[in-house]
Amino acid sequence: MRLSKGQTSWMALKIDLEKAFDKLRWDFISSALSDAGFPPGLHRSWEALLSNLAWTLGNGESVNFFSDIWVPALGPLSDYSQILASTMSQISFASVLNEHGEWDVAKLSEVFTVNAVPYILGIKPPDTQSGPDMCVWRWTDHHDFVLKSAYYKCSQPILEMSDPLWKHIWSLQVPQRIHCFLWITCRQKLMTNLEHCKRQLTDDPHCPLCHREVESILHTLRDCVYLRQYWRRIVPQALLNTFFSSSVQGWFCLNIDGAVSLNSDKATIGGLLRDNAGNFVFGYSKFIGCVNSLHAELWSLYIGLQLAWDYGIDYLQVQTDCKQILQLLSASNVESSPISLVRSIRKFWHRAWFINLTWTPRFGNIASDKLARLANCSSFELSFFSLPPLVLGDILSSDALVVTL
Numbered sequence: 082m083r084l085s086k087g088q089t090s091w092m093a094l095k096i097d098l099e100k101a102f103d104k105l106r107w108d109f110i111s112s113a114l115s116d117a118g119f120p121p122g123l124h125r126s127w128e129a130l131l132s133n134l135a136w137t138l139g140n141g142e143s144v145n146f147f148s149d150i151w152v153p154a155l156g157p158l159s160d161y162s163q164i165l166a167s168t169m170s171q172i173s174f175a176s177v178l179n180e181h182g183e184w185d186v187a188k189l190s191e192v193f194t195v196n197a198v199p200y201i202l203g204i205k206p207p208d209t210q211s212g213p214d215m216c217v218w219r220w221t222d223h224h225d226f227v228l229k230s231a232y233y234k235c236s237q238p239i240l241e242m243s244d245p246l247w248k249h250i251w252s253l254q255v256p257q258r259i260h261c262f263l264w265i266t267c268r269q270k271l272m273t274n275l276e277h278c279k280r281q282l283t284d285d286p287h288c289p290l291c292h293r294e295v296e297s298i299l300h301t302l303r304d305c306v307y308l309r310q311y312w313r314r315i316v317p318q319a320l321l322n323t324f325f326s327s328s329v330q331g332w333f334c335l336n337i338d339g340a341v342s343l344n345s346d347k348a349t350i351g352g353l354l355r356d357n358a359g360n361f362v363f364g365y366s367k368f369i370g371c372v373n374s375l376h377a378e379l380w381s382l383y384i385g386l387q388l389a390w391d392y393g394i395d396y397l398q399v400q401t402d403c404k405q406i407l408q409l410l411s412a413s414n415v416e417s418s419p420i421s422l423v424r425s426i427r428k429f430w431h432r433a434w435f436i437n438l439t440w441t442p443r444f445g446n447i448a449s450d451k452l453a454r455l456a457n458c459s460s461f462e463l464s465f466f467s468l469p470p471l472v473l474g475d476i477l478s479s480d481a482l483v484v485t486l
């Protein structure tokens with residue numbers, strides 16, 4: 082750049098903050114703004130901006146372990162270190178993870194104060210599969226800036242329209258009311274007696290025609306004895322067996338829940354897997370650390386999916402009473418969600434199984450809530466139940482009404 086005598090020259094730098102966040106000297110930006118005569122309020126706002134940003138961990142490569150904010154509830158971890166400043170440079174993500182890539186609780190306890198450790202444990206550790214770290218808004222559960230969150234909420238119906246299932250239904254050459262009926266059915270929203278029972282509009286979930294079975298959606302549309310005769314006239318003889326049997330056999334239902342103490346941020350999770358007859362397959366509970374309720378629910382889903390996958394499930398229905406999870410996982414940008422747990426959870430959808438995520442009212446999710454409250458907050462070990470613990474009592478049979486497909 083050519084300088085004219087007696088003049089101060091400037092050049093403009095266009096900065097992509099997301100990419101340059103860890104490569105810029107922010108004090109340089111601040112002093113440059115000051116020298117250029119920008120109002121003091123503006124250049125001071127850089128510092129304010131930095132304190133409002135945080136990292137969600139991907140591979141951990143862009144994040145400074147002590148000076149960057151990657152535990153939003155705490156801020157820079159240098160404030161919670163109990164080791165000498167001269168030895169901080171020896172600590173990195175790799176040095177506080179065990180051979181399985183999980184947090185090494187003993188090592189963290191050596192480095193940080195006792196109140197900070199649970200908050201760190203609530204963060205998903207970095208791993209090489211999770212892509213780059215992301216710079217995000219610090220103060221919302223979603224890590225979205227508030228205005229963007231509002232926009233997202235307004236645009237939900239549009240995002241929903243991009244769902245492949247909806248596109249398929251829309252492409253069918255049928256009257257509009259059939260489109261609506263199919264969509265309601267596929268969303269598990271058809272008002273059967275089972276659904277009425279869930280909403281406490283009736284206490285009898287049975288079919289009003291045959292009085293033999295619970296009136297689930299599948300029973301209403303196919304399995305009721307009064308309907309079978311009509312299907313036999315329509316479905317080719319060679320396909321009848323397949324038609325009547327290729328149902329929900331093989332489906333399992335995973336209920337998840339998280340609980341956060343009102344007095345502290347200590348969060349526990351619980352979940353249980355049942356077969357399509359409502360039989361208990363396994364349950365789990367775990368103390369997660371200190372996180373907000375959304376992240377507790379996400380942890381419960383993440384661990385539940387891992388356990389279900391290890392169990393060898395092919396068809397899995399997941400039920401949660403947290404609508405935020407449904408919104409996050411159905412968003413068009415889910416693959417690049419600012420929440421690393423969401424990105425990791427979404428990866429389960431790419432595996433060789435079928436997952437259907439649905440919302441259930443709280444009273445249909447009591448068993449997993451009980452399991453979450455069963456977790457021992459003095460240990461980070463996962464409790465796995467191959468038999469239903471006593472605390473579930475009669476809850477399993479009442480919840481089973483709600484999980485019947």
Ligand SMILES: [Zn+2]
Pocket residue numbers: 288289290291292293294300304305306307
């Ligand atoms: Zn019936």
